[in-house]
Amino acid sequence: MGNYFNPDIETAPREYLRAIQSARLIRMVRNCYDNVAFYKQKFDDIGLQPGDIKSIDDIVKLPFTMKQDLRDNYPFGLFAVPKEKLVRIHASSGTTGKQTVVGYTQGDVERWSEGSARAIVAAGGTKSDFIHVSYGYGLFTGGLGLHYGAEMLGATVIPVSSGNTARQVQILKDFGSNILCCTPSYAMFIGETLREMGIDPNTLALRAGIFGAEPWSENMRREIEKSLAIKAYDIYGLSEIAGPGVSYECEEQTGLHVCEDFFYPEIIDPETLEPVPDGVYGELVFTCIGKEALPLVRYRTRDISAVTHEPCSCGRTLVKMMKPRGRTDDMLIIRGVNVFPSQVEHVILSLGMEPNYQIVVERVNNLDVMTVNIEMSDSMFSDSVRRIEETERKICNALQSTLGVSASVHLSEPHSLPRSEGKAVRVIDKRKL
Amino acid sequence: MPINQISIFVENKTGRLAHITSILAKRNIDIRALCIADTTDFGVLRLIVSRPEEALKALKSEGLAASSTEVLAIGIPDVPGGFAQAIKVLSDAGIGVEYAYAFITPDKGHAYVIIRVEDNAAAEKVLTEGGVMLIDQAQIFG
Structure with a gap:
């Protein structure tokens, strides 16, 4: 038995949780029908009345929402509240340069912060801890998500944001940070910097780390734990649902407890769209039963996971989802940033080049490195190396500004990139996750 | 040429x-x-x-x-300072050389140099006036 941020919910009897979920789903469906034209249309199309939803069991009657729906209704088309009710906007990169925009009411921010606060407590955090947030602050939900969670707990936030690793280390050392929050690859990098600077991690006050926003393996967890002399916890979230804190690990680390009083999870077969039983992997779907501004109905995350309702030794009764195993689409997560191959194609086409390319992702010194191989064409070629290098730089700059993450460009000879029948192999992910 | x-x-x-x-x-x-x-x-x-x-x-x-x-080929005397003299003609006229490379020739006493410049016509004029020998395709292949 451990500590809980909100024991009334985190260890609640299942029937009690179900009652909360039913009440919230009924209210949410009514909100969607009355305030979001997109959902009214979708419900009408299948002859569904808000009154048909009487309990959480009826969730299977509801239609799905896709990322494309957010794009089609860019930027605010799916919002269910007027602007005066909004207190925050976040955004994440989309497939064609268009961002996915999300909004929060005061209550939404509080519920999201609570999810993040639960995660910090589950990782052993207390009011007296210094929480070192090295996630990026800004439109990305990482930084502010953990920031607000730590404040809600009453702990002390050190809002370092990402980058400037030498300064990160100095703060860890001089301020005595107790819990580090960042992407797992950045945690690895900080660990490496410690070693280079000759600092013994055991001399730091750091006890735990809360890492998420990109996939990572058990091997990586062990390496981080060793290099920083901490216990490393996984946290999951996505901006469409809220941000980090949708689910989180407890000390048992056999899955992530979902804040299912706010975000109701389902696992479906991505082909048949039918729910699958506990323990079976499928596509993770969330319904934002605790959200007012952007109450997404059965949002298909594209993440592949499974859930289990088996009791956890930590005492929490909240359902656990397994660490996502992969995705049902071709989205890549590079240093915490979502990248779609189609974005790269868009950049290449916009520069008037042939879309013969291949994306190679590797982990070099524990940092994701993306290289875009592009075939040389007559229009790009010159007898002057300087001109070719200028072209290369132009592509690099365009990729950086569209993707929000840097990529190096490698020019290949014409027809040298593999062509496969039908769908070209656009991505080679060499990261061992 | x-x-x-x-x-x-x-x-x-x-x-x-x-x-x-x-x-x-x-x-x-x-x-x-x-x-x-x-x-x-x-x-x-x-x-x-x-x-x-x-x-x-x-x-x-x-x-x-x-x-x-299109590049220019020049023939220069195979003596110390031969190339320096030819290239000075271009630099005096403010013509920059993007790249250059030399090669051996059957023509004893001369070295041939390929020169890549922005404006071939202008460079040709300056080189001819400066007394530098220009080589054409036929001469290269004897």
């Missing part, structure tokens, strides 16, 4: 140069001069060949990125 230089994109991979030159060898095309400009990532192979049009067509049909560029 500029001459045609063939430039080819070469990825830094073992065997590429052998592949490219064999395309020309198969067609009995003679290479008189060559130069490779390289970066860490790729190289540009520049060639002066006996039948440039045919060479370009052959290289392209083999799927290579190649182009033809």
Whole structure:
């Protein structure tokens, strides 16, 4: 038995949780029908009345929402509240340069912060801890998500944001940070910097780390734990649902407890769209039963996971989802940033080049490195190396500004990139996750 | 009288140069001069060949990125300071040289240098007035 941020919910009897979920789903469906034209249309199309939803069991009657729906209704088309009710906007990169925009009411921010606060407590955090947030602050939900969670707990936030690793280390050392929050690859990098600077991690006050926003393996967890002399916890979230804190690990680390009083999870077969039983992997779907501004109905995350309702030794009764195993689409997560191959194609086409390319992702010194191989064409070629290098730089700059993450460009000879029948192999992910 | 230089994109991979030159060898095309400009990532192979049009067509049909560029060839006395004198003529006229490379010739007492400049006509005029010998395609291949 451990500590809980909100024991009334985190260890609640299942029937009690179900009652909360039913009440919230009924209210949410009514909100969607009355305030979001997109959902009214979708419900009408299948002859569904808000009154048909009487309990959480009826969730299977509801239609799905896709990322494309957010794009089609860019930027605010799916919002269910007027602007005066909004207190925050976040955004994440989309497939064609268009961002996915999300909004929060005061209550939404509080519920999201609570999810993040639960995660910090589950990782052993207390009011007296210094929480070192090295996630990026800004439109990305990482930084502010953990920031607000730590404040809600009453702990002390050190809002370092990402980058400037030498300064990160100095703060860890001089301020005595107790819990580090960042992407797992950045945690690895900080660990490496410690070693280079000759600092013994055991001399730091750091006890735990809360890492998420990109996939990572058990091997990586062990390496981080060793290099920083901490216990490393996984946290999951996505901006469409809220941000980090949708689910989180407890000390048992056999899955992530979902804040299912706010975000109701389902696992479906991505082909048949039918729910699958506990323990079976499928596509993770969330319904934002605790959200007012952007109450997404059965949002298909594209993440592949499974859930289990088996009791956890930590005492929490909240359902656990397994660490996502992969995705049902071709989205890549590079240093915490979502990248779609189609974005790269868009950049290449916009520069008037042939879309013969291949994306190679590797982990070099524990940092994701993306290289875009592009075939040389007559229009790009010159007898002057300087001109070719200028072209290369132009592509690099365009990729950086569209993707929000840097990529190096490698020019290949014409027809040298593999062509496969039908769908070209656009991505080679060499990261061992 | 500029001459045609063939430039080819070469990825830094073992065997590429052998592949490219064999395309020309198969067609009995003679290479008189060559130069490779390289970066860490790729190289540009520049060639002066006996039948440039045919060479370009052959290289392209083999799927290579190649182009033809007009460059100047000059003949300079094979004595110390010979090249310095010729190149000074260009720099005095404010003409920059993008790249240059030299090669041996059957013409005893002279070295030939390929020069790539922005404006061939202007450079040709300055070189002729400066007493520098310009070489044409026929002279290179004797």
